[in-house]
Amino acid sequence: MFKWFGLVNYAPHTKVAEFATHLKDGRLVGSRCAACGAHTFPPRADCDACMSPDFTLVEVSGRGVVHTYTTISAAPSGFEQLAPYRLGLVDLEDGGRALACFGDTLADADVAIGMPVQVVPRLAEEREAITVYYTLERPGTPWPRTPLDG
Amino acid sequence: MVASTSSGRRVGVVGVGHTPFGRRSDATVQELAFEAFRDAVTDAGITRDVIDATVVGSVPEYHKQRSLAGVIQEYLGLAPRPTWLTEAACASGSAAIRTAWLAIKAGIHDIVAVIGCQKMTELDTAEILALMGRVGEVQWESGFGTTFPGYYAMFARRHMHEFGTTRQQLVEVAVKNHHYGSLNPMALFRKEITEEKAAASEAVADPFRVYDCCANADGAACVILASEERAREIAAVPVWLAGMGCASASMSVLRRPHLTGLPSAERAAAEAYAMAGVTAQDIRVADVHDCFTIAEIMAYEDLGFCPRGEGGRFIEERRSYVGGTVPVNVDGGLKAKGHPIGATGVSMTYDIVKQLRGEAGERQVPDADVGLTHNVGGIGQYCFVQVLTRE
Numbered sequence: 001m002f003k004w005f006g007l008v009n010y011a012p013h014t015k016v017a018e019f020a021t022h023l024k025d026g027r028l029v030g031s032r033c034a035a036c037g038a039h040t041f042p043p044r045a046d047c048d049a050c051m052s053p054d055f056t057l058v059e060v061s062g063r064g065v066v067h068t069y070t071t072i073s074a075a076p077s078g079f080e081q082l083a084p085y086r087l088g089l090v091d092l093e094d095g096g097r098a099l100a101c102f103g104d105t106l107a108d109a110d111v112a113i114g115m116p117v118q119v120v121p122r123l124a125e126e127r128e129a130i131t132v133y134y135t136l137e138r139p140g141t142p143w144p145r146t147p148l149d150g
Numbered sequence: 151m152v153a154s155t156s157s158g159r160r161v162g163v164v165g166v167g168h169t170p171f172g173r174r175s176d177a178t179v180q181e182l183a184f185e186a187f188r189d190a191v192t193d194a195g196i197t198r199d200v201i202d203a204t205v206v207g208s209v210p211e212y213h214k215q216r217s218l219a220g221v222i223q224e225y226l227g228l229a230p231r232p233t234w235l236t237e238a239a240c241a242s243g244s245a246a247i248r249t250a251w252l253a254i255k256a257g258i259h260d261i262v263a264v265i266g267c268q269k270m271t272e273l274d275t276a277e278i279l280a281l282m283g284r285v286g287e288v289q290w291e292s293g294f295g296t297t298f299p300g301y302y303a304m305f306a307r308r309h310m311h312e313f314g315t316t317r318q319q320l321v322e323v324a325v326k327n328h329h330y331g332s333l334n335p336m337a338l339f340r341k342e343i344t345e346e347k348a349a350a351s352e353a354v355a356d357p358f359r360v361y362d363c364c365a366n367a368d369g370a371a372c373v374i375l376a377s378e379e380r381a382r383e384i385a386a387v388p389v390w391l392a393g394m395g396c397a398s399a400s401m402s403v404l405r406r407p408h409l410t411g412l413p414s415a416e417r418a419a420a421e422a423y424a425m426a427g428v429t430a431q432d433i434r435v436a437d438v439h440d441c442f443t444i445a446e447i448m449a450y451e452d453l454g455f456c457p458r459g460e461g462g463r464f465i466e467e468r469r470s471y472v473g474g475t476v477p478v479n480v481d482g483g484l485k486a487k488g489h490p491i492g493a494t495g496v497s498m499t500y501d502i503v504k505q506l507r508g509e510a511g512e513r514q515v516p517d518a519d520v521g522l523t524h525n526v527g528g529i530g531q532y533c534f535v536q537v538l539t540r541e
Binding site: 014072079084097099 | 276282284289291296297299303304305307308311354355357404
């Protein structure tokens, strides 16, 4: 599952691998500790607050505001063709942060600290290496999402 | 718990050595280590047979040679005495000094040589770029194309947003460090730069251009540490490791409490000041980890040289030049001296010892009796702060 996620991923087998399955179905999920209820995004298997190994994945809105950003001109291996590309760090309304590239709904001139954005799950089937990821988009940007059962 | 006092023996620096930093395709990494070691042994006025153990600070993935500490120990002629490697990314050199200090304080060894060394140019550009692409947290960040300059660029953007720090102030850090690098015979770049040249250099990661970034280099540095009793026998002017702070912070920027400084540096500084019984106001000269221009501005604040948010004004008002509040990186810093990552922390201690002994030549800070080093690993996941004193 994690082979879908990230250009080169060294962690194909993690305890939160279902994150990628949810992302493929258009859902962004964090983790909630089954013991103390602490919420974490991105998800982690081992509770940071109480050390419990028991958790569930819960959907988050993906709404947030830009905390900081940059434009990468000198790219590492595998990203040369994408440069220059824009990275943003987002404070999420449900807690936690996400780091991702800005998508096409936001022009360079729009990007500023404090601006609202939507983290949008993406499928990129044209690239073998990245098939599931997410981008930072203008709030209200729609995307295909499969609802969770029940 | 932060260690505010230090039990056990005092530890002094009795000898220091340094190779020039630069492209050293003429020498193996153990040959570079030997250059710095020979310089330090000569400086201490000792023979190598009195050395009990060697600690090597280096980052293994940049070298073709595996298990470097053993290879260096053999080449220095110090086998079968003990040796080991420490790794804490760009703070590996200070981590090595820390483990040697611990061994002497504990009474296990009396005299320990610490060698920081790195030969960055053993790898070709493609290999370096591939490594560069994995500097971030690999599960949630690297897959989006993060880079080292990219992370510090995001710190800079936030600092500019919160405190009004300017692009001009960033450039002024590079201009200062090149000025002092021009005076340092060990420096990679021994030339002044202008603000215009820095501002016009190639874009790397907005707001950084090439002259906001330090340069990879090859090189080695060595310091020889001794227990107080042996230090007084060996050295005319022992320099004491009076405060040794060490802390960590999350590697992931998703989990940092704030991005306008390094929490590990704040904590390590508090620990070092408390252990040495000094405050930031007592520091007369400092070497800080200016891997990028914003890193030096954040260091002024994390170390308490000025309040949070005023680091930009600190450089603008030339308060980190010789004659200012706290002269910082008067050896050229990582920016102009070069950054052989395992050697950098040891090189910082070398330069502060030279300052405290009054041997820094035209870069000498008058009346320097308390000095500081600040060595950061990665984007702040490790930080080591040393307070050094002389009597």
